[in-house]
Amino acid sequence: MTTSPTPDALVIAQGLEKTFGTFRAVDGIDFRIAKGESFGFLGPNGAGKTSTMRMVACMSPFTGGSLSVLGMNPMTEGPQIRARLGLVPQEDTLDEELTVLDNLLIYGRYFDLPKKVIRERAAQLLDFAQLTERRDDKVEPLSGGMKRRLTIARSLISEPEVLILDEPTTGLDPQARHLLWDRLYRLKSQGVTLIITTHYMDEAEQLCDRLVVMDKGRIVAEGSPRALIAEHSTREVVELRFGIDQQAENASGLHDLAERVEVLPDRVLLYVHDGDATVAAVHSRGLTPESALVRRSTLEDVFLHLTGRTLVD
Amino acid sequence: MAQLSSRGRHVGRPTWARALWAHGFFYSRVWKGSVTTSFLFPVLYLAAMGVGLGTLVDHHTHTVGGVRYLDFLAPGLLAGTILQVSVNESTYPVMARIKWIRSYWAMLATPLSVRDVLIGHLGWAVIRGVMVSSIFLGVMAVFGAVHSVLAVLVVPVAMLASLAFASPTTAFAATTSKENGFALLYRFGVIPLFLFSATFFPLGQLPTAIRYLAQLTPLLHAVNLIRGLTLGRLVVVQNLFDLAYLIGFALLGCALADRAFRKRLVV
Numbered sequence: 001m002t003t004s005p006t007p008d009a010l011v012i013a014q015g016l017e018k019t020f021g022t023f024r025a026v027d028g029i030d031f032r033i034a035k036g037e038s039f040g041f042l043g044p045n046g047a048g049k050t051s052t053m054r055m056v057a058c059m060s061p062f063t064g065g066s067l068s069v070l071g072m073n074p075m076t077e078g079p080q081i082r083a084r085l086g087l088v089p090q091e092d093t094l095d096e097e098l099t100v101l102d103n104l105l106i107y108g109r110y111f112d113l114p115k116k117v118i119r120e121r122a123a124q125l126l127d128f129a130q131l132t133e134r135r136d137d138k139v140e141p142l143s144g145g146m147k148r149r150l151t152i153a154r155s156l157i158s159e160p161e162v163l164i165l166d167e168p169t170t171g172l173d174p175q176a177r178h179l180l181w182d183r184l185y186r187l188k189s190q191g192v193t194l195i196i197t198t199h200y201m202d203e204a205e206q207l208c209d210r211l212v213v214m215d216k217g218r219i220v221a222e223g224s225p226r227a228l229i230a231e232h233s234t235r236e237v238v239e240l241r242f243g244i245d246q247q248a249e250n251a252s253g254l255h256d257l258a259e260r261v262e263v264l265p266d267r268v269l270l271y272v273h274d275g276d277a278t279v280a281a282v283h284s285r286g287l288t289p290e291s292a293l294v295r296r297s298t299l300e301d302v303f304l305h306l307t308g309r310t311l312v313d
Numbered sequence: 314m315a316q317l318s319s320r321g322r323h324v325g326r327p328t329w330a331r332a333l334w335a336h337g338f339f340y341s342r343v344w345k346g347s348v349t350t351s352f353l354f355p356v357l358y359l360a361a362m363g364v365g366l367g368t369l370v371d372h373h374t375h376t377v378g379g380v381r382y383l384d385f386l387a388p389g390l391l392a393g394t395i396l397q398v399s400v401n402e403s404t405y406p407v408m409a410r411i412k413w414i415r416s417y418w419a420m421l422a423t424p425l426s427v428r429d430v431l432i433g434h435l436g437w438a439v440i441r442g443v444m445v446s447s448i449f450l451g452v453m454a455v456f457g458a459v460h461s462v463l464a465v466l467v468v469p470v471a472m473l474a475s476l477a478f479a480s481p482t483t484a485f486a487a488t489t490s491k492e493n494g495f496a497l498l499y500r501f502g503v504i505p506l507f508l509f510s511a512t513f514f515p516l517g518q519l520p521t522a523i524r525y526l527a528q529l530t531p532l533l534h535a536v537n538l539i540r541g542l543t544l545g546r547l548v549v550v551q552n553l554f555d556l557a558y559l560i561g562f563a564l565l566g567c568a569l570a571d572r573a574f575r576k577r578l579v580v
Contacts (some may be wrong), residue, residue: 020580059421079328079424093419100341106335110423112325123375158423 009036010070010162010193012055017064018051025051028065033060035161038194040204040211042299043308047214049197050090053166056195057087070161070163083111086160090167092147096140100150103139104157111158121157128183129153152183162165162193169203181206201300215307225299232305233297234259236275240268240282240289249286257281264309271297328425332433335420337440351398353444355452358390359383361566362513363456378515380544387458388467388540389448389512395471396532399478400503402438404495407486421578431574435479435567442475443468453543461545470542470559474535477559480566487573506532509578511540534558 004089018026026048031041041049042068052061055067058081060076067074069081093108094103101122107150107266108118126132129149134142138151148168156162162203169177170183184207186192213228221228238258242250251268255261257269257278268289275294282289319361326334376386392393410417411462420430446468453459485498489556511534527533539545 001350057422059418079426082422083424085422089418089422091415093415094415094420095339095419096414098339102338102342106338107419107423109334109338110331110420110425112331114423287469 010035010260011195011258012068013052013056013065014067015065016052016055016062016067018048018055018060019063024217026055026062029212029214029217031212031219031222033193033195036188036189036193038207038209039055040194040208041197041214042199042201042204042211042303043197043214044199046153046216047307048217049214050166051166052214053164053195053197056249057085057164058082059087067127083158084161086155086158088148088151088155088163088165090170092141092151094150094154097138099136099138100126100142101135103150105155106275107154108157118157121159122153125153128156128186130179137302143176145172145179148172148176148180149183152180156187160192162195163187164195166197167199168196169200170254177203201298201303202217205299208280213303213306220306221302228302229297229299232272232302234310235273235297236278237295237301238272238275238278238282239293239295240270240287241291241293242268242287242289250289253285253287254282271301327434329429329432332420332425332429333436333440334433336437337432340437351448352452354394355390355449358454359387359452359458361459362386362390379546383456383539384544385515386513387453387456389510389536390469391446391453391543392451392465392474392532392535392539393507393510393512394445395442395474395535396503396506398441398477399438401481402441402496403434403479403482404486404498405492407434407483408489408492408495411487417578418572421446427574427578430571430578431570432485432546435476435570436481438479438483439472440473444472446471446575450543452541459543461543463542463545463547466542470535470538473556473559473563474531474539476509477531477535477563477566480563480570482566484566484569484573487570506530513534530536531559531562 009032011031013031014045015028015030015031015151016026017024017028029048031050041052051060055062055074056069058069058078061075064310070084072081074081090228091280095106098106104122104125104232105115105118106154106206108121113121125134129152131146131150131153139147142150152165169180172180181203184194187296188207194207196203196207198207198213208225210224211222211228221232223231237308240250247268248263249260251263253272254268258272262269262271270278279292279294282292330413363383363386367386370377371381376382417430420433421427425433450459450467455544485494489495493512509523509527509528510530512532516527516533519527535556538559541552
């Protein structure tokens with residue numbers, strides 16, 4: 001990573017820190033996000049993703065390091081920066097007593113857009129968010145997916161250059177998630193820079209050109225989804241399931257077959273280059289797992305490898 | 314009219330005015346419930362207490378504070394109503410916009426700053442003070458309880474009083490994390506002030522110690538001023554002190570609210 005300013009970098013963080021009292025939520029991270037890029041922050045709960053997003057969105061002052069957004073300083077030029085950003089927060093902040101359209105209107109007025117402009121854009125955005133039919137309905141009874149889509153539509157009313165999405169699909173059903181991904185992909189193809197936090201690996205693989213994996217306030221890996229998989233995992237993973245409480249015993253003789261062997265309570269994972277060949281080798285050693293699954297390595301493998309399998313609350 | 318430059322930078326209405334506009338817009342969508350109560354409350358109170366109870370009082374004591382009971386009571390009730398409305402606007406709604414519907418956070422993701430959000434809220438409380446006092450004055454006029462053209466000055470006094478009542482309440486609402494505190498605020502703050510700030514009877518009826526205690530509270534000074542204006546009986550020294558007190562109270566409240574908002578919303 002170079003330190004000279006690149007004109008294309010919309011966000012540059014160097015040694016960025018956020019502390020709450022003695023707790024270091026973000027512990028000195030470096031990243032730069034280029035114009036038009038789709039950049040992801042991946043990490044378990046409490047990794048510091050939301051704190052980072054809030055600093056980039058100029059809603060939360062940083063306590064150490066440096067941060068530049070759109071070439072400006074968030075500490076002194078917050079309003080000017082926020083005028084060009086869109087934010088989709090983790091928790092919805094819609095006015096539930098107002099209608100769908102009124103929510104867009106009131107938000108657009110915060111950006112001082114003329115009502116006529118807001119109405120024109122609102123029509124397009126409601127179409128984009130598939131909410132046109134609910135235009136005059138109150139927000140309160142809408143489904144979670146609809147509220148999420150409305151929040152995204154609302155964040156786009158000012159035609160932001162950068163859209164920041166903090167766990168945009170958490171809590172949504174698969175249909176709603178896929179619809180949202182499609183909409184985000186369209187935005188990206190229109191040249192909007194996307195900054196996304198997620199703990200869904202498939203989401204990161206679908207949406208992000210480049211991502212960082214965060215754990216305990218630090219960045220533990222950085223790269224494209226494919227590069228991260230190549231670097232921190234193998235091409236394929238074999239999942240062997242033996243009888244209850246027989247995983248470790250059976251795994252002990254398999255270490256030479258794989259680059260890495262991981263023993264879980266219910267199965268054994270072999271990180272290998274050629275899964276089918278490995279399964280054949282396992283059988284040829286006289287082992288008979290109850291099931292053997294060969295799959296491609298995913299970001300989830302990278303993620304769990306880097307951040308561990310311990311449950312984080 | 315707002316101008317949009319080519320880079321999407323906005324020049325136009327100041328950011329605090331956008332926050333204030335949002336309150337008005339929201340109210341314009343949900344006002345129907347509140348407007349009947351703002352008419353009904355003064356009509357019912359003035360009819361029941363001013364006319365009903367007043368006839369009885371006047372019959373026994375002839376005058377209260379030198380005037381008919383209705384004329385004495387009406388400005389007190391007006392001030393008391395401003396207190397209630399200001400506190401109502403600044404308790405649950407403030408907590409809701411921070412914690413429940415979280416609309417302050419939505420505002421803070423836009424060019425608006427924390428101070429804009431606060432000015433929007435307090436500005437709205439002041440506008441509510443104008444609305445409530447105008448309606449109340451109109452009802453009073455119908456009841457024949459307005460005796461001086463000075464009564465038009467009740468509106469600016471109501472604006473000041475609204476700010477003085479709303480700002481410390483806002484500071485409290487932004488500081489407390491649970492809504493339990495509001496019940497206590499009403500029980501031990503709003504209701505005693507409403508009852509003992511020379512609203513229903515002259516302060517002279519109270520024991521000396523409580524009379525001095527009442528001098529320390531803000532509603533009494535709003536009552537003094539508004540009563541002086543609707544009766545056309547100003548007592549210059551006293552009323553200047555009332556005015557200074559309310560200004561001081563409002564300034565202190567604003568400083569506290571500013572600090573509380575900063576602490577809660579800048580994290």
